[in-house]
Amino acid sequence: MKKLIVLFILSAGLLTLTGCDLFGGSDQSSDETTDSSVLKAEKADITNSVYTLKVRKDMDLSAGQLTFTDKKMEWTRTYQTQGTDSSESSEEKTVLTDIKITTKDDEYIISGKENKKETTVIFTKIGNYRLKDEDGNIYSL
The missing domain is CATH 1.20.5 (Single alpha-helices involved in coiled-coils or other helix-helix interfaces)
Structure with missing residues (x-):
């Protein structure tokens, strides 16, 4: 037994x-x-949120932030420029107003007006609350 x-x-x-x-x-x-498994971009992931730079592909990029509000997106990027004697930084800022957020598969397509001109920016969802810009830099909540 x-x-x-x-x-x-x-x-x-x-x-x-x-x-x-x-x-x-x-x-x-x-x-x-x-x-x-396919990541699905959802508008609710980026509405009223702030994403900051976590992984940079462009080594001159020292800081970055994406801020989404109801009808506005601000994308601020700070670059280090190498001078002969010291390093300096320059800032690029993209501000889109009256934004429309559309999604297609794993992409967020943000279109809006910048200086009265229609502009479109595309981000790719690469994980939960992680975005990749067109240059390969990764932002996260």
Whole structure:
């Protein structure tokens, strides 16, 4: 009787560790599941929020911030410029008013007016509350 109980426990443990492939598992590996998941950009992720630069691809970029309000987007970027004797910084600011946020798959398409001219900026969602700009810099909440 003890041998039967031990055999049953070992069999149950083996089936558990192998993922129960004997009974027709999912035939999908964890890599396939991860690769098939698509990030969906949602307007609510960026409405009334402030994102700051976390990972920079452009090494001259020293700071960055994205501020979204109801009808306005401010995108401030500070760049380090190398002088002969000292380093200086310059700031670029993009301010869009009357913005319209649309989404397509994993992209946020923000269009609005900058100096009375229609302008469009595209950000890509790369994770929960993480955005990548067109230059590859990553911003996060």
